[in-house]
Amino acid sequence: MKILFLSPGWPKGRLWGELGFKFPTLSLASLAAVTPQGWDVSFHDDAIRATDFDNDADLIALTAMTAQATRAYQLADAFRSRGKTVVMGGFHASNLPDEALQHVDSVVVGEGELAWPQLLADFQAGRLQQLYRADGLIDTALIPPARREIFKGSGHLFTNTIQTTRGCPFDCEFCSVTAFYGRKYRKRPVEQVLVELQELRKANSFVFFVDDNIVADRRYSLPLFDGMKGMGLKWLSHAPIDFAEDQELLKAAGESGCVGMFVGFESLNQDSLAAMGKVTNKAASYKAYAQQFRDNGIGILGSFVMGCDGDTPAVFEQTLRFCEDARLEAAIFPILTPYPGTKVRQRLEAEGRIISNNWQDYDMEHVTFQPRGMTVQELQDGYDQACRSFYSWGSIYRRLFKLHRSVQVFGPMNIGFRSAIRRKCTDA
Numbered sequence: 001m002k003i004l005f006l007s008p009g010w011p012k013g014r015l016w017g018e019l020g021f022k023f024p025t026l027s028l029a030s031l032a033a034v035t036p037q038g039w040d041v042s043f044h045d046d047a048i049r050a051t052d053f054d055n056d057a058d059l060i061a062l063t064a065m066t067a068q069a070t071r072a073y074q075l076a077d078a079f080r081s082r083g084k085t086v087v088m089g090g091f092h093a094s095n096l097p098d099e100a101l102q103h104v105d106s107v108v109v110g111e112g113e114l115a116w117p118q119l120l121a122d123f124q125a126g127r128l129q130q131l132y133r134a135d136g137l138i139d140t141a142l143i144p145p146a147r148r149e150i151f152k153g154s155g156h157l158f159t160n161t162i163q164t165t166r167g168c169p170f171d172c173e174f175c176s177v178t179a180f181y182g183r184k185y186r187k188r189p190v191e192q193v194l195v196e197l198q199e200l201r202k203a204n205s206f207v208f209f210v211d212d213n214i215v216a217d218r219r220y221s222l223p224l225f226d227g228m229k230g231m232g233l234k235w236l237s238h239a240p241i242d243f244a245e246d247q248e249l250l251k252a253a254g255e256s257g258c259v260g261m262f263v264g265f266e267s268l269n270q271d272s273l274a275a276m277g278k279v280t281n282k283a284a285s286y287k288a289y290a291q292q293f294r295d296n297g298i299g300i301l302g303s304f305v306m307g308c309d310g311d312t313p314a315v316f317e318q319t320l321r322f323c324e325d326a327r328l329e330a331a332i333f334p335i336l337t338p339y340p341g342t343k344v345r346q347r348l349e350a351e352g353r354i355i356s357n358n359w360q361d362y363d364m365e366h367v368t369f370q371p372r373g374m375t376v377q378e379l380q381d382g383y384d385q386a387c388r389s390f391y392s393w394g395s396i397y398r399r400l401f402k403l404h405r406s407v408q409v410f411g412p413m414n415i416g417f418r419s420a421i422r423r424k425c426t427d428a
């Protein structure tokens with residue numbers, strides 16, 4: 001029998017949809033890896049090429065973030081109207097299984113690997129259930145290497161992504177990670193990860209770790225980074241800003257080839273950081289910490305959440321000024337988004353402040369709640385202007401004109417963001 005693993009596209013005219021550089025969905029290659037022998041597996045990314053609904057697969061398997069949910073449902077409806085069986089997992093369907101079941105035959109809640117073999121066995125036996133709930137969390141030692149060969153021919157230029165840890169020990173109010181995985185931080189055995197990295201290295205020296213926090217346990221990340229030394233990798237991942245406090249670990253990351261980290265600064269306002277539960281961040285140390293990243297060869301893609309209750313229209317200019325002063329190599333300014341399952345959604349719902357449940361707008365670029373310190377329009381306009389200003393040629397020049405090894409990554413990244421922002425303005 002045949003399975004089509006299907007990744008839905010992002011809405012047209014949105015930043016993440018317009019970015020030319022796209023990663024394939026690693027979680028689908030992870031599901032392919034736990035698919036029993038005998039199944040013929042293929043992959044399609046609807047964001048790269050139009051979906052062919054005359055596919056001969058017996059089973060269509062979708063995963064979606066909230067902003068992709070509307071497109072996922074369109075795809076599911078179209079396949080089901082042609083008599084196909086469609087199943088769905090991922091963050092959005094796990095949080096809203098009843099909604100997803102209006103469009104698909106079955107929903108997997110939680111980590112897919114645990115429930116997937118049972119779902120397939122039931123499908124083959126003609127007794128597919130509507131709901132499969134992962135029974136706990138998978139033992140990370142049992143996670144096989146992702147079957148990245150399914151990405152061949154998908155149109156992706158880069159498929160070297162890997163996951164070494166799952167979850168995060170923190171619980172920021174706006175974040176979906178802990179809502180999905182709980183607060184347990186789980187690590188794959190270092191030896192297994194190093195073997196997988198050796199394979200990836202044959203394809204490309206660049207690797208992106210999709211971990212949400214690759215340095216949450218130094219007893220794990222230090223031997224990992226030590227083991228990566230000498231492999232000739234150039235890699236990026238996610239880390240909190242207080243990673244800079246651990247000089248030994250920071251140095252080991254740099255020496256193992258880390259050229260960039262996605263860092264959640266979230267806010268320059270310490271009260272806002274406290275309100276969102278971002279316990280790792282001390283705003284007064286941001287600039288010094290950013291320099292320490294850079295001193296170890298690591299550039300920063302900073303993320304600043306816009307529209308927190310302490311934010312006024314002045315936040316945009318203050319944030320842009322900080323980004324330039326700290327010479328951040330890249331940044332995004334996501335509008336606070338009350339994703340299903342998060343604590344911020346619960347709070348905003350209780351306060352009657354959710355103004356839109358149009359999932360397409362849950363793309364971190366649209367205002368879906370009533371802000372406190374500014375109007376909806378001020379938040380929207382401030383976001384749009386911040387993106388344009390940060391990726392103007394002048395700002396790119398001021399932030400990137402320095403001899404630093406991370407420029408090899410952040411130079412193209414800035415051009416990519418700038419082009420995507422200009423395209424989305426044209427499409428709008």
Ligand code: SF4
Pocket residue numbers: 168169170171172175176177178212213240264
């Ligand atoms: S530290 Fe990062 S990954 Fe962890 S809960 Fe906060 S935002 Fe999410």
